Amino acid sequence: MRVLLPAGTTETALIDGISAAGAAPELMEHTPSADVEILxxxxxVAAxxxxxxxxxxxxxAAVTRAVQEVVGFDLAAIDAGLARSTAAPTVDLGVEPGNDIREDAAVPDANxxxxxxxxxxxxxxDDELLxxxxxxxxxxxxxxxLTALGEPTGVSSSLPENPIERKRRVVDEGLAASGLEPGDCExxxxxxxxxxxxxxxxxxxGIAAGALAAETDVTLAGxxxxxxxxxxxxxxxxxxxxSIATTSFVADERGDDLAAACERFNCELTVTDPGFDERDHVxxxxxxxxxxxxxxxxxxxxSLVPDADGRMRxxxxxxxxxxxxxxxxSEGDGRNDEQVDDGTATEDTRGS
Structure with a gap:
């Protein structure tokens, strides 16, 4: 199994209150570069x-790296518009960072x-790609x-309270800047x-379409x-x-809407609960x-973690x-399931 990680940036992320992907807006453009290095x-390393x-x-990325250290998988990172360089090896497809969607063209070279x-x-x-x-x-x-395509427009958020109305206003401004109405891009x-x-x-x-044309099994991870x-x-x-494989956290927020969307686009849906309620780690x-x-x-x-033999633990x-x-x-040391010694786990995984 090969995991591909396209990593990029958009100035849309700098709009106040849109994303939690970083502690401060000025640091957010480093997030994808750091994610690639963590994996x-x-x-x-350089971020x-x-x-x-x-x-x-x-x-x-911390969770995905933990899975990689337990079950193993090959990784290929793709520079899909990084604003900051990364020390990790990446495939360069000549992609530029994205503009704020409130400008007249967010991704001028999309085609x-x-x-x-x-x-x-x-x-x-590969026979299978994630x-x-x-x-x-x-x-x-x-x-x-989704709005431009005229599709149902529910989305999740990296924030505990989804600022969906703020996002809708931003999207409305973006469509207006491009001279579009919802559904015009159907x-x-x-x-x-x-x-x-x-x-x-x-x-x-593009990667998914090309791989599918080559008869490769494709799972969209997210x-x-x-x-x-x-x-x-x-x-x-x-x-x-x-196929689409996501977490129980997204499924819990989206409810039946996620399953309906996957059915609409003829996608098999896999939802995995990592059992984080078993620990009190921050x-x-x-x-x-x-x-x-x-x-x-x-x-x-x-979704690659086998259910048996305590692998999710x-x-x-x-x-x-x-x-x-x-x-x-961690802010506490209470545990609700059996685990190896912290020091041993850290020593075994450092640098791997």
Whole structure:
């Protein structure tokens, strides 16, 4: 199994109150670069920050890295519009950072990005791919694309209280700046991305379309951002089988709406509960409180963990070790399930 992580940025994320993907707006553009380094090396190497929300919730990259250390998977990171360089190896598809969707063109080269990503997707030798994403502000651009396509427009949020009305106002302004009304881009998915999307969307959609054309099994690893990608693919007349794998945190917030969206776009849905209610570690507590919920292929990675033999417990053990490596310590030491010694877990995983 190969996990692909397109990583990019959009100036939409800098709009006040849109995203929790970083403790401060001026640090947010470092988040995708740091996420890639955490997956590649277990901790940031060149990125000057560890992505943490204002309330201390670590990036989902910590969870995905914990899964990688337990079950193992191959990783390929794709530069899908990074604003800041990363020390991790990346595939360069010539993608530029995205503009604020309230400008007249959010992703001016959406068609060219899709085409290059498609060629990359057809070239991959794998039988199965799991494609994630990291792009602050991505639920707002997902809302923008879905609205432009005329699709139902519920999206989740990295914040405990979803600022959906604020996002809708931003999307309305973005559509107006591009001279569009909701639904005007039906059947023209890349026009929707160009107007109110982000550069990660055509990258993921292009890779997925190319891989599906090569008869590779594709799972989109994420929540409502991947529903938007599925919508783009279906509006591009890509009708091959497609799966979406996300977390119970997204499913709990979206309820029946998520299942309905997957049914609408003919996607098999997998929801995984990582069992964070079994621990009192601050990181898991913040996820239970509704922060972050998904991202950096978290839901897809968790779906790779076998149910048997306590493997998800191992993931929780390893997540505590990853958090310690990132400088995030638990606020309590009470545990509700059996686990290995913290020091041993940290020693075994450091640098791996």
């Amino acid at each position: 590649a090396y277990g901790e940031p 000057p920050v560890t992505p943490v929300s204002p309330n201390g919730c670590p990036t989902p 060219a990005v899709f085409d290059r990503a498609y060629d990359y997707g057809t070239s991959l030798p 494609i994630g994403e990291t792009v602050p502000g991505g639920t707002t651009t997902a809302l923008g694309v 059947g023209a998915p890349l026009e929707a991305v160009e107007a109110v999307g982000d550069p990660v969307q055509p990258t993921v959609a 929540g409502t951002q991947m529903v938007a990608v599925a919508a783009l693919l279906r509006h591009a007349d890509v009708d091959a089988g497609l 990181a898991m507590a913040r996820y239970r409180a509704g922060e972050a919920k998904e991202g950096v292929a978290m839901g897809g990675a968790l 191992e993931v929780r053990d390893r997540l505590e070790a990853v958090c310690a490596r990132l400088g995030i310590e």
